[in-house]
Every structure is written in structure tokens, then in C-alpha cells.
Amino acid sequence: MAxxxxxxxxxxxxxxxxxxxxxxxGSIVEAAQLLGITRHALKRRxxxxxxxxxxxxxxxxxxxxGLPLTAPHEVS
Numbered sequence: 001m002a003x004x005x006x007x008x009x010x011x012x013x014x015x016x017x018x019x020x021x022x023x024x025x026g027s028i029v030e031a032a033q034l035l036g037i038t039r040h041a042l043k044r045r046x047x048x049x050x051x052x053x054x055x056x057x058x059x060x061x062x063x064x065x066g067l068p069l070t071a072p073h074e075v076s
Contacts, residue, residue, distance in 0.1 A: 015049040
């Protein structure tokens with residue numbers, strides 16, 4: 001898989017790699033293995049780049065599009 005970068009910014013490249021690994025791996029442990037680093041190292045990079053992964057409970061309550069499965073409450 002090729003990574004297309006708009007510029008040669010190492011910080012942006014690292015963030016993009018983390019995001020892609022998380023998407024492909026589906027978990028922090030799997031993503032870290034894909035990147036060849038420990039899960040602790042990936043977690044530090046996630047904090048550094050402000051990458052937030054939803055918890056299992058949040059993921060289960062969302063559809064495949066990432067939106068909540070329940071309808072929003074209407075305000076009268």
C-alpha cells in the first residue's frame with residue numbers, strides 16, 4: 001500500500017501511518033504489530049498526535065458509518 005503525502009512532513013506522515021494501521025488492524029495491539037512497535041509506543045504516538053480510538057462499547061453502539069444506531073432525541 002502506498003502512502004501519498006502532500007509534503008515531506010514527518011509528523012504528518014507518522015500520524016497518517018498510525019491512523020491507517022489502526023483502521024486496518026482494528027485494535028491498538030494489532031495496529032502496533034503492523035507498525036512494528038509496542039502498543040505502549042503506539043499509545044504514546046496517539047497521545048502525541050491527538051488520535052482517539054473509541055472504546056469497544058462506543059464502537060458497538062455505532063453503525064458501520066460511525067454514527068450512533070439510536071435516533072437523536074428531539075427537543076420539544
